[in-house]
Amino acid sequence: MRSFLEQLPKAELHVHLEGTLEPELLFELAQRNNIELPYHTVEDVLAAYDFHDLPSFLAIYYRAMDVLRTEADFYNLAHQYFERAAKQNVIYCEPFFDPQAHTIRGVEFDTVINGISKAQEDARKHLGLDSNLIMCFLRDHSAESAAKHLKIAQPHFDKLIGIGLDSDEKDNPPTKFSDTFYAARDAGLKLTMHCDVNQKDIHGHIRECLDVIQVDRIDHGINILEREDLIEDIKARNLGLTICPLSNEFVVQNLTGDEIRRFLDLGIKATVNSDDPAYFRGYMNENLIALAERAAFSREELVQVTRNAFEISWADEQSKTRYLNRLDDYVAEL
Ligand code: ADE
Ligand code: ZN
Secondary structure, three states: OHHHHHHOOEEEOOEEHHHHOOHHHHHHHHHHOOOOOOOOOHHHHHHOOOOOOHHHHHHHHHHHHHHOOOHHHHHHHHHHHHHHHHHOOEEEEOOEEOOHHHHOOOOOHHHHHHHHHHHHHHHHHHHOOEEOEEEEEEOOOOHHHHHHHHHHHHHHHHHEEEEEEEOOOOOOOHHHHHHHHHHHHHOOOEEEEEEOOOOOOHHHHHHHHHHHHOOOEEEEOHHHHHOHHHHHHHHHHOOEEEEOHHHHHHHHOOOOHHHHHHHHHHOOOEEEOOEOHHHHOOOHHHHHHHHHHHOOOOHHHHHHHHHHHHHHOOOOHHHHHHHHHHHHHHHHHO
């Protein structure tokens, strides 16, 4: 099963590039930029990862980002993720990035997007890994800041496939950002939003995503299962969900295997993703293997989540067909 999953051609639709900052790269960038860290060894860094919920994770995540300063830093960050993903046979991905977490520290938007975008080009050319970028807004920042950053990003819209919403969900509902999301849709961008697991007012947030924002996808969305009306709506709209088992295990102490299986049984397009793999200590393969080994997922179920990811992705139709053919060929060969 392990080698079947390792070789399987995969897509990843929920990974924060800043969440792929491995301790080794953290040290390298700190040294390059003359930044003093409160840690001395990789073990020290890993020992500091004692988060148990979303806010405690986010505090550590934002602190580490301070080492990202130059275009080369963002290039290195993205390139390292693409290398790892390609090694795990990810053939297509849609990574997130958080521009406000950088502009607030005085790093220019162009520095961030140009570094990432060059790494995407190189990954396409040299690793055979295609990607489309999603720009996320921080929901615990103001609506004005989101609007301002959409404007700053405008000259780079050709480098983006969509926009998302992440960070601390408590008291930061989707409708706080309606105007920015409508403007992005009018500009031809796809829309997704985090509906993190077990957050305050989560069912209301999912409802707003569906009825007000009219998202094209939902990130996480586990709590849909607790409301019949949400299940029916998600099914009727054929909306995909990007679920992150190892992340959920950190944040809500549950791999959510039963929930993923329930979505599959309902015919809802659930997918498996890594979220912040440097922090939750697992990339795509480790997430799939965790479901196989600890939630008794069958080969068919794991192929189904993989197929779902290609199907709900925002790749162009021609590329999608090509990826799905690769998946079908791989499964047929066995
Ligand atoms: N930013 C990075 N990872 C996140 C997550 N799991 N939820 C919300 N915001 C995030
Ligand atoms: Zn996330």
